[in-house]
Amino acid sequence: MDIQLQQVSYAYAKGTPFEKQALHEVDLTIKSGTFQAIIGHTGSGKSTILLHFNGLLKPSSGTVKIGDRIIEAGKKAKDLKTVRQKVGIVFQFPEHQLFEETVLKDIMFGPMNFGVSEEEAEKRARELISLVGLPEEILDKSPFDLSGGQMRRVAIAGVLAMDPEVIVLDEPTAGLDPRGQKEIMDLFYTLHKERGLTTILVTHSMEDAARYADSVAIMHEGRCVLTGDPRTIFSDRQTLAQFRLEPPRIVRFQHQVEKMMGKTLEKVCLTEEELAVEIGQAIPKGREQQ
Amino acid sequence: MMEKMIFGRYIPGNSFVHKLDPRSKLLFVFAFIIVVFFANNVVTYALLLAFTLLVILLSRIRLYFLINGLKPVIFLMLFTLILHLFMTREGPVLVDLGFIKIYEEGLRQGMFISMRFLMLVFMTSILTLTTSPISITDGLEVLLDPFKKVKLPVHELALMMSISLRFIPTLMDETDKIMKAQMARGSDLSAGPIKDRLKAVVPLLVPLFVSAFKRAEDLATAMEVRGYRGGEGRTKYRQLKWMVRDTAILVVLVLLGVLLWMLRS
Amino acid sequence: MESSRSISTSSEKTKDLIITSLLISLVFVATFFINIRLPIAANGGLVHLGSAMLFIIAILFGPKKGALAGAFGMALFDILSGWTLWAPFTFITRGLQGYIVGKIATMHGKNGGSFIYNLAAIVISVPFMLGGYYICERVLYGNWVIPLASIPGNLVQNAVGLIIAIPVCIALKKLPLFK
């Protein structure tokens, strides 16, 4: 399912003295099956744009196409439910949305709102709980008796249970310890690969954007100023700096190494593993024996 | 971070009224509410009206804001006027449409009561337009101080007010986030069958309570580490300064009251 | 929530004070910000959840917090949205209502867990609320008839509040937080 934003503008508190233009004529296309990262300085409009992906906000002007649904400024959008089922959002600190008596019921809440039968919803919950790395016993516990990391996983399972085609992530790993962060990101990456989920990641972590994304979009002061593949985007230090961003650590390190060697490597590396191989090849091997 | 505070009517400014001490403003409004009821004839009402206009001028509040504030009550005012017009049957008949007669006394009463109402709304609005909620709280805390003697926990009440004011924007933000998150899971307060809309309240309020409690716990911890242990032995950072102008405005109001009392019929 | 041995009394008091403050904020937020669209003529069908929130708080936390949250939360709403003149009346009336609901719902050791008591609590509080506003507005408008105009609106508010509060209380009662 492609998502396409055309000339989308959005203003909060429109028509009051507090009006705040958060998006300016944003054009952005996210092709079905891609892993799209959206990066940008705080307040650049990332979260606002994300709310347009399933009709939680309606553009003040412009159009949003979600699959074959079109949400247009000024027109009444009916039956957004189908859209919301297909585009799941994992918000920042998703554990704050838990409310049911048991974990099982909470995971079933989303799908049942979209008309899935109780048996089917329960089946999905049982499948997903192990997918997110939790034991099945947890299904009968109250979500409020779990640790922060466990709650986060339950909330994510609750979104996945809706069986969306597109999943939108707003800083899904904030506050977790490094292992938790890695596990959650790897989970989404596996889902993206294995189930072909279109994945949209909003993040402050250039490292995650570099490691996982096929395509990166930069937001700056409400505008989508740049889109492209991560290698190109992250190798351009000047442009990034202009939008108050830094390249990922790995790219900065590559830069240092290149300066030291006095020559550039074959390609811009986005993961540690890649860079290690590149450096390994660039090192003058013959001299080791001298 | 979010500039989404669209509540509250305080408009910062530097006028004479803005600069008054919140205590004198509170006392003033309180006394004014009493004085208003002294008026009962054309002269006294005219005097009151002139005085109200003077205060509006001194506050340098754009009339737009005052009128805007009237919106919710305009209907009530008209209603009062019309009821008085038609229901009072005293004095000479002014208009006679056969089935409806409007009497002079009805017109007088209607006008007076609507005017009284208008002046009360204006004066109380000026108070909240020129005084931030937190200064009102400060003012009340000091004014209520004598009631500590009768075991009224004045300090606690004032602190409570200031904390709840402080957390209103935060909780509004939180509410908005939870609403969006649950909408994304297909539960919506504003769309769908009525039964579903009512059902959507639970997924909103439960997390809201949970979050409020988490915040309360964190805040209690933070306050305690910073040495909070009740009102005793505390000093105050915000100091109120009573100036000549504060005394002056109260004196003027008292004089007005005396004058109205003498002129009323 | 934490073990008894680590908590001195001063900290319990502080926590209690803060919880009350946040309950006040919640009443305000529900009145000002949480609307639900219902097919009722009044207000274009938008009904706020202020009364519901007040009932919920009174039922779950008893008369004292119910009274404080109702009085301060609702009066604050009046002050901050152009009804300043009504604030003192609201303070008294809603405070009284919160107190009554809380008192009845927690009577006889019921602790807000009994459907019948909760229902009775809200129903009994309604005449007090209506009466309170009636008397106050009588003073304001100098007339016995005009204040009658606000009664239907107030009734709707209370009815919606009741319909929402009762099930939400049941849901909240199941939380570890309120056990």
Added chain:
Amino acid sequence: MSEILSFNQVTYSYTPEEPHTRNAVEDVSFTINKGEWITIVGHNGSGKSTMAKLMSGLLMPQQGEIRIKREILTEENIWDIRSQIGIVFQNPDNQFVGATVQDDVAFSLENNGVPHEEMVKRVHNALRQVKMEDFINHEPHHLSGGQKQRVAIAGALAMHPQILILDEATSMLDPQGREEVLTIVEALRKEIDLTVLAITHDLEEALLADRIIFMNAGKKYAEGTPEEIFALGDDLVQFGLDMPFAMKMTKLLQAQGVQLVGQHMTEEELVNDLWTSNFNK
């Protein structure tokens, strides 16, 4: 070096009546000297925040003792001791008490009965120290997360504390906010000889410390300089953490057959080693 804070076999459980659940903090001992920067690292739920609460007397240990400036922490002296400790917590919103920036900074001064003139002086000073004096009248919802945390630090500084505890004070912030806060803390340490105890998951942040205490499941797993702790390598990963970037890179490079002399904490060291071991021969 003079001791400023110590734990001696401290144990704490939130549920002492349930012997089967593990203690939140178990048998932890360590000593911190004046002027040090100590970092506590550990996975979620490893007991870090509980330790911070124990230090400030918000919780009292069931076993063992805690000393602040060699004085045992008891119910009697907690208020005195709290006035010497400043804590900044994780969530910037949940610790902002005042209506505006200056009120918030003044809060602890008010609680301790500091006279008005003195308060005004200290509030301005503290705000200057965290570079927030231009925001003196701002309300919290008009500040960014990093700014709120700086106000929280100012609130602590106003009491002229001996120890500043940061309990994941940067973990909810964006990279800029994090940078802002850390820069301020580093500057302060030089300026006023503060002892800093930072709790964090962020290993790059942990590198700034003189010493690291590594917690695992309520117990102290290891203690030492950053070099010593990060030399634990895979243990870090196993107990929920990660290795700093330069170390990970070193390992990967060595696996590629690149010659390197040792373990490296920082990128500069690594680049230098790459140079000397491979090019500059």
